[in-house]
Amino acid sequence: xxxxxxxxxxxxxxxxxxxxxxxxxxxxxxxxxxxxxxxxxxxxxxxxxxxxxxxxxxxxxxxxxxxxxxxxxxxxxxxxxxxxxxxxxxxxxxxxxxxxxxxxxxxxxxxxxxxxxxxxxxxxxxxxxxxxxxxxxxxxxxxxxxxxxxxxx
Numbered sequence: 001x002x003x004x005x006x007x008x009x010x011x012x013x014x015x016x017x018x019x020x021x022x023x024x025x026x027x028x029x030x031x032x033x034x035x036x037x038x039x040x041x042x043x044x045x046x047x048x049x050x051x052x053x054x055x056x057x058x059x060x061x062x063x064x065x066x067x068x069x070x071x072x073x074x075x076x077x078x079x080x081x082x083x084x085x086x087x088x089x090x091x092x093x094x095x096x097x098x099x100x101x102x103x104x105x106x107x108x109x110x111x112x113x114x115x116x117x118x119x120x121x122x123x124x125x126x127x128x129x130x131x132x133x134x135x136x137x138x139x140x141x142x143x144x145x146x147x148x149x150x151x152x153x
Contacts, residue, residue, distance in 0.1 A: 023052045028082040029062045035077040040091065043069045049080060060084055092120040093146045094127070102129060102140060104151040115140075115148060 030049045035041055046065050061082040062068045071088040094100045094117045102115040115129035121142040129148055130137050140150035 024055050024058075025050050025052055026055070026058045027063070028058075029065055029068055030081055030083065031077045031079050033079055035073045037073050037075055039073050041068045041071050041073060041077075041088065047080075049082075051082060060086075062088075090122040092122055093142050093144070094121050094148065096120050099132065100129070101147045102131065102138070102150050103143075103147050105149070106151065115150075117148070121148075 027048050027050045029046050031041075032045050032047045035045060043065055046068065061084060067085065068083055068088060070091065072091050073087065074089050075087050077083055077087060096117055096119050099114050099116055102113045104111040104113075114132040115138070116132060118128040118130060118137065121127040123142055123144045125142045126139060127142060127148070128137055128139050129150070138150045140148040143149055
């Protein structure tokens with residue numbers, strides 16, 4: 001066993017007090033059960049739990065249910081553990097292989113067609129889509145209503 005002198009003990013005590021002074025008790029949203037990747041986070045699966053953490057580090061975690069409900073887990077979320085914001089993603093509006101409307105607009109002209117997305121996408125994502133009629137692969141932006149805007153981006 002190592003014996004510390006009074007000076008060393010005082011330094012260690014001061015360090016512990018100083019590091020504790022920079023941490024706050026902050027309430028985070030935590031899962032009440034395991035949430036697996038790809039699952040939608042529901043409000044019934046959430047609890048609030050308080051942790052001691054530096055305020056600047058707390059910004060990386062979900063503080064309210066509004067930040068997580070309806071999002072998709074990108075990795076396994078464990079019960080009782082804070083949820084990292086980057087462990088969640090927006091739900092996909094278009095699914096790979098599920099037909100979606102394509103829209104091309106130029107001036108007053110609007111052309112619509114059906115396309116088969118080659119990848120899933122959320123609003124604002126730039127994805128590749130196969131035009132059902134022509135078989136050509138085009139790229140487009142997923143819009144909030146689930147349509148895909150193609151043409152000049």
